[in-house]
Amino acid sequence: MRLAINAIADELRRLKASGVGQVSVSEEGLESLRRSVAERGSPAGEAPAEEAADEAAHPPPVVVLPRGDKQARWDALRSQVLEDPVCKAKVRPGKKVVLGVGSLDASIMFVGEAPGAEEEVQGEPFVGPAGQLLTKMIVGMGLSRGDVYIGNIMNWRPDLPVDPGGVQVGNRPPTEKEMAHCLPYLRAQVEIVAPRLLVALGATAARGLLGHKAFGALGEVRGAWHDFGGRPLMVTYHPSYILRNPTNRTKRLIWEDLLKVMERANMPISEKQRGFFLK
Ligand code: URA
Numbered sequence: 001m002r003l004a005i006n007a008i009a010d011e012l013r014r015l016k017a018s019g020v021g022q023v024s025v026s027e028e029g030l031e032s033l034r035r036s037v038a039e040r041g042s043p044a045g046e047a048p049a050e051e052a053a054d055e056a057a058h059p060p061p062v063v064v065l066p067r068g069d070k071q072a073r074w075d076a077l078r079s080q081v082l083e084d085p086v087c088k089a090k091v092r093p094g095k096k097v098v099l100g101v102g103s104l105d106a107s108i109m110f111v112g113e114a115p116g117a118e119e120e121v122q123g124e125p126f127v128g129p130a131g132q133l134l135t136k137m138i139v140g141m142g143l144s145r146g147d148v149y150i151g152n153i154m155n156w157r158p159d160l161p162v163d164p165g166g167v168q169v170g171n172r173p174p175t176e177k178e179m180a181h182c183l184p185y186l187r188a189q190v191e192i193v194a195p196r197l198l199v200a201l202g203a204t205a206a207r208g209l210l211g212h213k214a215f216g217a218l219g220e221v222r223g224a225w226h227d228f229g230g231r232p233l234m235v236t237y238h239p240s241y242i243l244r245n246p247t248n249r250t251k252r253l254i255w256e257d258l259l260k261v262m263e264r265a266n267m268p269i270s271e272k273q274r275g276f277f278l279k
Pocket of ligand 1 (some may be wrong): 112113114115118119124125126127130131152275
């Protein structure tokens with residue numbers, strides 16, 4: 001719970017930094033938070049003993065990829081992720097751990113934040129509303145989902161309190177510790193696929209790939225080339241940002257970042273593509 005509350009506080013700070021002045025919280029949501037904090041009863045900011053012990057018992061995984069072709073190495077990685085005790089413990093009953101999908105020979109790897117409600121049911125990244133928009137963006141680039149590789153920083157959906165029906169309402173960004181646990185798995189996927197370049201979708205993906213303290217607001221790093229393990233990394237908005245702000249201006253901003261990606265990947269770009277979202 002402490003992790004969830006810290007993550008909510010992080011998210012509120014992030015929204016404030018990006019100019020959001022107000023968020024509405026339902027009375028039920030507030031009540032549920034109050035109840036959970038009271039039940040746990042741990043002093044603010046202090047990790048409950050069992051949580052600290054859990055972290056010590058489960059340090060971030062060490063991934064040793066076997067020799068062999070890309071598929072064999074990816075299959076071995078998938079088995080390790082599915083058997084990871086932390087991943088297994090973090091996934092609610094009936095839900096799935098999520099690893100990346102796509103071409104193991106992709107030139108472009110997109111990296112998002114974490115599975116959401118649809119993703120943890122299907123066990124595949126970016127299949128919900130944000131995923132449908134990401135698919136449209138990929139098609140706009142002249143590619144299909146199967147031509148690229150799509151992964152996430154996280155392999156499970158970060159938890160929040162559930163409603164009386166046991167259903168998690170909403171999403172929260174992962175904490176630093178949660179990200180530290182999953183990052184070795186993302187690095188292994190990068191090693192296997194060996195894409196020509198990566199695209200970080202949103203602030204959490206950028207923090208994961210650039211290092212947690214590398215920037216304040218996303219605007220400081222967005223639209224520019226960075227480095228991830230010797231590979232070019234473009235940082236752009238998360239598709240859910242466009243879903244929340246569906247104006248031509250925001251669409252054009254993300255599209256300009258993708259035009260840079262296409263140029264760097266030596267992809268053909270038509271005049272029509274260059275003009276997307278200008279009017
Ligand atoms: N948002 C993400 O960052 N990743 C997903 O897989 C889905 C939504």
